[in-house]
Amino acid sequence: MDLAYTEEEEEFRARLRAWLADVLPHLPPRPDPSDWPGRRAYDLGWQRRLHDAGYAGLHWPVDAGGQGATPTQHLIYLEETERAGAPYVGANFVGLLHAGPTVAAEGSPEQRRRWLPPILRGDEVWCQGFSEPDAGSDLASLRTRAVRDGDHYVVSGSKIWTSHAEVADWCELLVRTTPVTDDMPKHRGISWLAMPMDAPGVTVRPLRTLAGSTEFAEMFLDEVRVPVGNRVGEENDGWRVTMVTLSFERGTAFVGEVVACRRTLTALAAEARKNGRWDDAVLRRRLGRLNVEFSALWRLTQWNVSEAQRTGGVPGTGGSVFKLRYSHARQELYDTAAEVLGPDSLDLGREWNLDRLSSLSYTIAAGTSQIQRNIVAERILGLPKGR
Amino acid sequence: MDFQLTEDQRALRSGVRELLAGRFGREALRALADAPEPPALDRELWRDLGVAGFFALRLPERDGGVGLGLPEAVLAFEEAGRALLPGPLVATHLAAGEVEGAATGDTVVTAVDSSGLVPWLDASDVVRGDAAGAVPIRSVDPLTPLHRAPAGAPDPLATLLTAAEQLGSAARSCETAVRYARERTQFGQPIGAFQAVKHLCAQMLVRTELARSAVYAAAVTADPAEIRAAALLADEAAVQGARDCLQVHGGMGFTWEADVHLYLKRAWLRAELGPSAGAVEEEWAAAL
Numbered sequence: 001m002d003l004a005y006t007e008e009e010e011e012f013r014a015r016l017r018a019w020l021a022d023v024l025p026h027l028p029p030r031p032d033p034s035d036w037p038g039r040r041a042y043d044l045g046w047q048r049r050l051h052d053a054g055y056a057g058l059h060w061p062v063d064a065g066g067q068g069a070t071p072t073q074h075l076i077y078l079e080e081t082e083r084a085g086a087p088y089v090g091a092n093f094v095g096l097l098h099a100g101p102t103v104a105a106e107g108s109p110e111q112r113r114r115w116l117p118p119i120l121r122g123d124e125v126w127c128q129g130f131s132e133p134d135a136g137s138d139l140a141s142l143r144t145r146a147v148r149d150g151d152h153y154v155v156s157g158s159k160i161w162t163s164h165a166e167v168a169d170w171c172e173l174l175v176r177t178t179p180v181t182d183d184m185p186k187h188r189g190i191s192w193l194a195m196p197m198d199a200p201g202v203t204v205r206p207l208r209t210l211a212g213s214t215e216f217a218e219m220f221l222d223e224v225r226v227p228v229g230n231r232v233g234e235e236n237d238g239w240r241v242t243m244v245t246l247s248f249e250r251g252t253a254f255v256g257e258v259v260a261c262r263r264t265l266t267a268l269a270a271e272a273r274k275n276g277r278w279d280d281a282v283l284r285r286r287l288g289r290l291n292v293e294f295s296a297l298w299r300l301t302q303w304n305v306s307e308a309q310r311t312g313g314v315p316g317t318g319g320s321v322f323k324l325r326y327s328h329a330r331q332e333l334y335d336t337a338a339e340v341l342g343p344d345s346l347d348l349g350r351e352w353n354l355d356r357l358s359s360l361s362y363t364i365a366a367g368t369s370q371i372q373r374n375i376v377a378e379r380i381l382g383l384p385k386g387r
Numbered sequence: 388m389d390f391q392l393t394e395d396q397r398a399l400r401s402g403v404r405e406l407l408a409g410r411f412g413r414e415a416l417r418a419l420a421d422a423p424e425p426p427a428l429d430r431e432l433w434r435d436l437g438v439a440g441f442f443a444l445r446l447p448e449r450d451g452g453v454g455l456g457l458p459e460a461v462l463a464f465e466e467a468g469r470a471l472l473p474g475p476l477v478a479t480h481l482a483a484g485e486v487e488g489a490a491t492g493d494t495v496v497t498a499v500d501s502s503g504l505v506p507w508l509d510a511s512d513v514v515r516g517d518a519a520g521a522v523p524i525r526s527v528d529p530l531t532p533l534h535r536a537p538a539g540a541p542d543p544l545a546t547l548l549t550a551a552e553q554l555g556s557a558a559r560s561c562e563t564a565v566r567y568a569r570e571r572t573q574f575g576q577p578i579g580a581f582q583a584v585k586h587l588c589a590q591m592l593v594r595t596e597l598a599r600s601a602v603y604a605a606a607v608t609a610d611p612a613e614i615r616a617a618a619l620l621a622d623e624a625a626v627q628g629a630r631d632c633l634q635v636h637g638g639m640g641f642t643w644e645a646d647v648h649l650y651l652k653r654a655w656l657r658a659e660l661g662p663s664a665g666a667v668e669e670e671w672a673a674a675l
């Protein structure tokens with residue numbers, strides 16, 4: 001058990017720090033959250049800078065155009081960029097963390113050449129079209145149909161909760177290529193397609209979230225023609241292909257946010273000291289408790305990352321354990337922020353209050369807490385599946 | 388950074404687990420729990436632990452020790468916690484090299500904890516701290532006789548090793564609950580197939596794994612504040628884990644016959660040792 005970083009890792013950190021100090025002061029001002037074209041340009045611009053400095057696709061394999069960095073270097077990257085207040089992955093999230101890694105792992109050489117460089121360079125945005133109105137937690141029951149017509153699939157159906165759909169160039173789409181029958185498990189017959197978002201028949205209708213903004217959308221697909229060459233993996237093998245992505249999502253997606261939560265906590269304590277709430281011992285203990293919680297979550301992150309490093313980069317089921325505790329702690333953090341702010345917690349112009357609203361999605365998105373508990377109980381503890 | 392067990396550490400852990408399974412298995416545990424008289428300390432077991440290096444683990448080799456560090460000690464105490472091994476293990480381990488015979492298990496050492504609790508006072512040869520005027524209490528844990536005395540000095544290493552025992556206890560409670568949930572059937576299926584049961588077990592594992600990274604990291608850094616934070620999480624994992632394990636066992640969980648209550652009671656006891664949860668929370672708030 002070693003928590004010390006190697007000389008090489010420390011060098012990597014120092015170089016990154018120097019670069020961040022150099023580049024961050026020259027970034028353009030952040031766009032308004034409701035300005036989607038502005039957000040897209042801003043996020044892609046940041047990705048372009050990362051690319052030009054040699055930090056794009058840090059954790060991707062070298063033969064996919066990435067830097068082949070170790071999980072520990074990736075951890076350092078996320079820690080340092082967050083500390084320095086660098087932009088988030090934002091609209092590049094699906095490309096860098098789901099679709100890209102899937103194409104890198106499962107795509108043909110030609111598919112990798114077509115899709116990976118534009119993700120790394122910050123030229124193209126991807127979104128994830130998995131969930132449907134009738135297929136959420138039970139994703140395998142998805143019904144969007146793809147029917148073969150020559151060298152195309154003709155896709156019809158609807159998707160929902162698609163983040164960044166408004167500004168995406170591509171969608172990693174799960175479709176049913178073989179209808180479900182009684183004697184077939186429903187996760188068979190699904191295929192993974194890369195769908196161009198400007199194809200005729202794609203209609204995007206933004207959905208307003210409880211935070212007032214339009215973070216995700218509904219997508220209606222009416223006989224959209226997608227070339228067969230856009231299928232990654234074998235026909236009907238999309239479920240397995242997808243599991244590659246989902247394990248990435250649960251394994252490494254929240255590392256930077258733990259650092260951010262710790263920073264927020266420090267700011268909350270400063271605010272409480274200023275406005276007098278610090279004298280409330282119950283609140284003070286709650287803040288102390290959260291400090292304990294987030295530093296332990298950081299240790300758990302280091303544990304999971306070290307495990308990934310040993311197993312060759314594949315995030316394990318530890319991701320579900322982490323996500324369960326983290327999503328809860330994050331909601332607790334913003335509830336505590338509201339306690340610190342008192343009546344000011346009702347003022348959306350004040351810091352933390354919009355974040356409090358966003359944090360409500362943490363126990364739902366990327367697999368609800370109930371589903372995560374099922375995963376932990378069945379896959380790690382080996383309890384039987386229910387009927 | 389490589390925050391995982393090394394080969395040697397894994398070997399050490401399984402070695403201690405085997406030793407304890409052989410020397411203090413279920414039968415020995417039950418014999419103690421079911422005996423009519425207050426528990427006696429098994430001096431022979433104590434010396435066997437001494438021979439195995441349990442107490443001398445961190446002593447330098449030139450002083451006859453094993454020459455290992457805190458992380459290894461934590462792994463050994465985690466196993467002791469799993470097996471619910473009785474006796475003033477922490478105090479004797481910490482006395483090795485300082486009190487004659489402690490390292491070999493020939494001398495049994497206890498200490499006055501900063502909570503004022505003194506475990507195994509009558510059975511010990513040496514007591515560290517001032518136990519003058521200590522009064523016996525009716526211990527809730529049938530396997531740990533207790534005295535009360537004025538509070539002793541806080542000792543972060545004692546807190547860490549106790550937290551390691553809590554971690555082992557939490558892991559064991561989770562495994563026990565899972566095993567029972569797979570065996571016991573109701574409504575024509577194993578109760579572990581019911582989500583209400585499944586989710587209790589999942590939460591037990593989540594608490595245990597968070598405590599594990601905290602305790603192991605504290606063993607590596609040996610930072611007193613980090614040790615106290617880890618103990619807070621380990622106490623919670625052990626106590627709540629035993630509670631949930633009891634719930635999963637239904638009526639059986641409320642019996643003397645099932646081991647569940649023994650884990651719960653020891654977890655309660657260990658949680659009282661060292662600083663209180665409130666003090667640790669205040670400390671970590673002040674650090675913000």
Ligand SMILES: Cc1cc2nc3c(=O)[nH]c(=O)nc-3n(C[C@H](O)[C@H](O)[C@H](O)COP(=O)(O)OP(=O)(O)OC[C@H]3O[C@@H](n4cnc5c(N)ncnc54)[C@H](O)[C@@H]3O)c2cc1C
Nearest residue numbers: 128129130131136137161162163361364365366367368370
């Ligand atoms: C902010 C946000 C962004 C998202 N972005 C995307 C995206 O980009 N692309 C995409 O494809 N999807 C996205 N999603 C969708 C997300 O993955 C789903 O919302 C999630 O999987 C839950 O599905 P559902 O909403 O249909 O809820 P349901 O599955 O209907 O669940 C409703 C309730 O029932 C519970 N439940 C369901 N099944 C079980 C069970 N077996 N056992 C116990 N409880 C159960 C759930 O835990 C939940 O409490 C996003 C969601 C959010 C909130």
